[in-house]
Amino acid sequence: MSTANPYQVLGVTPQASGAEIKAAYRALVKQHHPDAGGDDTTILALNAAWEVLGDRERRAAFDRHDGAVGLVDATAPGGVARSSRASDGAAARSGAAAQEAIEAWMQAVYGPIDRLLGQVINPFAAQLKGLSADPYDDQLMEVFCDYLELSQQKMLKVETLYRSSAAPVGLEQFSLDLYHCLAQVKDALVDLERYTMGYVDSYLRDGRELLREAKRLRTALHQARRSLA
Structure with a gap:
């Protein structure tokens, strides 16, 4: 297309x-x-x-x-020069507007999404460590399930934010990388929830790997964000 x-x-x-x-x-x-x-x-x-x-x-x-x-009539005196100056001015205004659009999207969409992602990804290691003491302990499992439920609620907010505004021109790849990060987290939560229902270790392993990849993608997004500043 x-x-x-x-x-x-x-x-x-x-x-x-x-x-x-x-x-x-x-x-x-x-x-x-x-x-x-x-x-x-x-x-x-x-x-x-x-x-x-x-x-x-x-x-x-x-x-x-x-x-x-x-x-523009090229035969008119100064016609080409006026057209060139007008184009240069329009390009400058367009560039400034594009940068403003990027910053606005970063603040209104990416910033809140990144904070929510951190609230899901960062606590996982501690939550898993707590559960690993005894996965069959009802109280420990309840704490872990509470973490998953809260994380799923946060991801619903993330999806709403992501769909609220299309990324500006110049951020297409950044937005796509962000989408892939969100997808990794969503899939991880699904696998982890399946683990809590039947203690199938493969679900736990897959969920952990997906969150590790999401963490890597989030770090890469941070680096890309700094390069845009």
Whole structure:
């Protein structure tokens, strides 16, 4: 799916209303979501297109720039120079707006998600150590189950936050890496809950490995975040 033109990516015309664009975006995301068998590349393209067309000011800026191509009369004195200066100014404003959008998303979406992930991932080692003293002790198992239940509640908040706003242009890969981290944690909690129901060691082992991978991904996201500052 091409990302050259956001209207083409979402399959709408430049005359489409905001509601029509939003409906098209939602339908395509649902159709191509990785959980539904879609591919990551398409999701990145859809998110990038929505980031432009879903914001009134950014859409207007895109329309002005896209529509202005070829309209300057090159034979008019100073026409080319004026066009170049206007393009430079528009590019500078667009760059500043893009950086502001990145910072806003980081603060409103990524920051709260990361804190919640830490509240799930970080206590796991201590919780597992407590349970390992005697996995068949009802009281110890109850404490561990309480941790899992609380963690699942936190992950529901994480999913809501993640879906609340598409990542801005420039954060497509970051958002995708974050999604993979969330998926690891969710799958880990499922396996750990299965372990508590039947004491099947493979579930415990798989859950532990998934959380270890989630911790690694979270650390990588921290490093990527610092590089964006």
